[in-house]
Amino acid sequence: MEKGKKRLAVLVGCNYPKTPNELHGCINDVLAMREMLTKRFGFDLSHIELLTDAPESVVKPTGANIKKALDRMVDQAEPGDVLFFHYSGHGTRIPSLKPGNPFRQDEAIVPCDFNLITDVDLRQLVNRLPKGASFTILSDSCHSGGLIDKEKEQIGPSSLNINSTSLSLSCTPKKIPFESILQHLTSLTSINTSDIGTHQLELFGDDASFQFRLPPLELLDLFGPSNSKPTDEGILLSGCQANETSADMSPTTGGGKAYGAFSNAVQTVLKEHLGQLSNRQVVLMARKLLQAQVFEQHPCLYCSDENADATFLWQQIDLAS
Template sequence: MGRKRAVLVGINYAGTEGELKGCLNDVSRMRRCLVDRFGFDEDDIRVLADADPSTPQPTGANIRAELERLVGDARPDQDFTELVQKVPDGCVFTMVSDSCHSGGLIDKAKEQIGNSTKQSKIQQRDREMRPSPGVTVTCSCDSLLRIALHHLPRRRGGVHNHRHIKSRSLPLSTFVEMLRARTGKDDVGVGSIRATLFHHFGDDASPKIRRLVNAMLLRHNHGAREDIHDKAKPEEDDSEGEAAPVAARMPRNGVLISGCQTDETSADATTPEGVSYGALSNAIQIVLAKGRRGGNAITNVELVRRARELLAKEGYTQQPGLYCSDKHANVAFICSNH
């Protein structure tokens, strides 16, 4: 089998209102799992963790750099959905996102397990049928911002009576406060988030933010402030327009396991003994440890279905999703050799 490489990202946001407890533990457990169960070489696993000074910080720029390393011909101005399109045939890009709903991270990927597409249509219809009481803010994972409803676990049969549960969502108000603290500007508000991200992070801002700021400048400033315009504009591509057709294709080689559905958030749990983890990450480790009858490898579909069953049994309301082509739905999770 060919070379296997991985990038693991853990962000606990220590010391902030959005602080989590289990993300770094999830990264550590997955690292051991990749080495011990799936035969990864330690040197082929890169870790980015906000509480570990020995690793690069998990900034958007550093994460993109690691993903670009995995996908050889990627360009710095491409966002995540475009990077997945660059995965060559014969390779598979598997992503486990134990945070908020992240189904859109693989653009146009088929939803093999989940009801987000149906829910999104219903929610859109409901929004169209009722007047909005104020400003509606829609964000995406590409802009490193996610707003979601807090669907915490149901407490059935005392399963969670002695376990601390926190939602792995980042409320807009908390995000704004974190951005104010990072930039030192008290006037950051909902309407200035994108501009603030661009002006503070510059070339390290996500490609999507740079494109949005560029479009805003073109629309509102009519070509003024060319210095900012040039900086916001993505790097020129010598391939004469290849990027658009690539982004329009259905992804062939990407597999995404998302922690929950669009109207849910993933849970961050801490046991009475002080052990913290993400609910999905913990379920995945349990399913892999139990294995499959006959010793056969667990498929992507089977992993997500069994994780769903386990989470429901433990009282969690979040429902993980699987996004990939039909070709990869029933192949082994990550790789077949243990």
């Protein structure tokens, strides 16, 4: 990477404390990633925005706050810049509103206020990138495969079956079912409808996802084949396939820290291999590690052919120092 080019990151950890959806390792995941970004990948701490729902956090990872942070990052991007978004928290699937896909489900992440950020929102961010900048998303959440709408699958659904076995860990899936999200939103809006978009617009207005705010024809125009780029610089490393769950791990013995299985696997791979690794290598090694640890999730990679073999985070620093 050329001297003077920026490395920018937004790190989001949602533990949903004192709620029925509580997780334990998500904030630990992004704190560990922040340390790795600064020590291993040359990120300046002032260029890393951290959003968590820890009790002491002043700015919480609501849908609006996460999107504002991502917008700020993309808005200041220039050719050659490296952008990174690490999300650790719950994911979900929602009925697709996209024209031509009446039976599909779309992927979304679940901020602490349930203002969903969908695959359409992440596609819109990638589309805004200046040519020559890269945007890597690492999503440690359930149903995270395909979180950038229309991004090309490089490493995807696997037919590999893994038999569960007992571990000295307590595992919680990072998933909130659609029905639970709908029930929660209905309790807030008091509107009797199963249309999640109605609830999202009622609660969040202009801060709701593009998926719920744009008319179907505008969605088709914005994200349809006629407007899709032959290649783009969006890179998604997902913790699992679109139909799978990602694990949040809480050690039951020894007093160890809780963590997300995928976040931990990626960080382990990077610590054990100090040379440059491609995006493909990072995902394949994380898959192998999770398989050895008997997890029933399969990390995936979505990006262009060129970016599949590009260096993870385009690192160009002396790793021996």
